[in-house]
Amino acid sequence: MSLAKLENNKLKIGIVGAGPAGSMSAYFLASQGHAVTLFERKKEVERKVCGEYLCPEGVRLLEELNLFDRLCAGFEELNGMVLVSPTNISIPSYFPQTDKKKVNKGLSLNRKIFDQRLLGLALETGAVLLKDTTVTRVVQNTNQKWTVIANEENYEFDLLIAADGRQSKIGHTLKHLKFIDTKRAAIHCYLSRKVDRGQRLGEMHILNENRYCGLDPISDDEVNFSVVCDSKRLKKNTPQNIINEVLASSIRLNQMFDPVDDNTEIKVVTSLKNKNLYIAGNGLAYVGDAAGFIDPLTGEGIYNALLTSKLLKESIEQSENMNHALALYKRKKNNLSFQKNILNNFFQFLIKRPLLVNLTAVFLKKSQKRANHFIGIIGNIHGPLTGFIKMLKA
Structure with a gap:
């Protein structure tokens, strides 16, 4: 497929998953003039189990694309995070300034509204949505095109993009996805605060017994609350009891929230890590969580989704043919994953x-700048190596 084909002629592109x-x-691809079909198994957009946090680099990405006002109107800014140790040392930290941007802000967002x-936006550019449509099979033909079988109908595409999440059915079917049992579970709910902390800060609490919890203040009366713990705890305790144990174990959390009751909707997510062994090639590309998912710590899944989509778009723009485009995207994605895995493994070791x-x-408590640079690593403002050097110099 020549450069002229990529830039000037319409490709037929199928995308599985409309997150x-x-x-x-x-x-991106419909804006380039390609014929894009989106397959979505659900009837309507739903609010996902997610930290609902967009890091400063995610905000910057949307601003660069001139999409921030369109996608993020009405959402509250985040100035940083409060880090809390097992001995209740609280460290307010603020996203640091960089050469790119003097003021760095994260964002709390409602996933249903954002999605x-x-x-x-995708539909306005000409993409076609097939909702309430379940993809049951994908097959690559002898002509290198992909056939997607969905709701007993066949669709043929020049390029197939798997955006079907951390438990990607396409990745599983094609044996590209390797699930890694981290023996961890994330327990998620929404809570109302008893007291107003007065600052737009998220919170990360590192607890004893290999547990941690994250807080994202979505609005004045709604906090996105998640606990990550050993999945074995769920065999002996209900999710409700686990959350209440965590709230009772922390002075700060106990001051902020009442215990949850039977009326609180609680969701549990397991299989908190997978590895995609393929990423891209032969007319197929994985984006978002389907391209690799890491045990959550910072709630950066939304940024990863936006960034991998941008990397794929840029790779297509920069390439002479589709094979080169997918190889370029794979290199970019693997480089990104390498850095993130190092950072994640370090934090998991620490926790x-x-x-x-x-x-x-x-x-960190000894220097505000030091704490800010630490949170800059988590917020994707600094690369891991750059961030640690800045911390040591602060």
């Missing part, structure tokens, strides 16, 4: 060692 990764990919806006967490808290 942020699928919708953003559809927007609806992003899908609407399992309360004494080391407390020593780190003491180290």
Whole structure:
């Protein structure tokens, strides 16, 4: 497939999954004039189990694309995060300034509203949505095109994009996805605060017994609350009891929230990590969580969805043919995954060692700049190496 084919002629592109990764990919590619079809198994957009946090680099990405006002109107800014150690050392930290941007802000957002806006943007550019449509099979033909079988109908595409999430059916069917049992579970709900902290800060609490929880203040009366713990706890305790144990174990959390009751909707997610062994090639590309999902710590799944879609779009723009485009995208994505895996493995190592967490808290507490640079790593403002060097110099 020549460069002229990629730039000037319409490709038929099928995208499975209409979440942020699928919708953003559809927007990019339909804007280039390609014929894009989105497959979505659900009838309507739903609010996902997610940290609902967009990091500062995600905000910057949308601003660069001139999409921030369209997609993020009405959502509240986040100025940083409060880090809390097992011994209740609280460290307010603020997203640091960079050469790119003097003021860095994250964002709390409602996933249902955000996903609806992003899908609407894709449809306005000409993408076609087939909702309430389940993809049951994908087959590559002898002519290198892909046939998608959905609701007993066959569709043929020049390029197939799998944006069907961390449990990607396409990845599983084609044996590209390797699930890794981290023996971890995420327990999620929405809580109302008893007291107003007065600052637009998220919170990350590192707890004893290899547990941590994240808070994202969506609005004045709604906090996105998640606990990540050993999945074995669910065999002996209900999700409600686990959340209440966490609230009772922390002075700060106990001051902020009442115990949850039977009326609180609680969801549990397991299989918190997968590895995609393929990423892209032969007319197929994975984006978002389908391209690899890491045990959550910072709630950056939305940013990853937007970024991988952008990387794929840029790779197509920069390439002479589709094979080259997909190879280029794969290299970019693997480089991104390499850095993130190193960072994630470090944090997971740290979390399992309360004494080391407390020593780190003491180290960060001594310097506001040091704490800010630490949160800059988590917020994707600094690369891991750059961020650690800045911390040591602060």
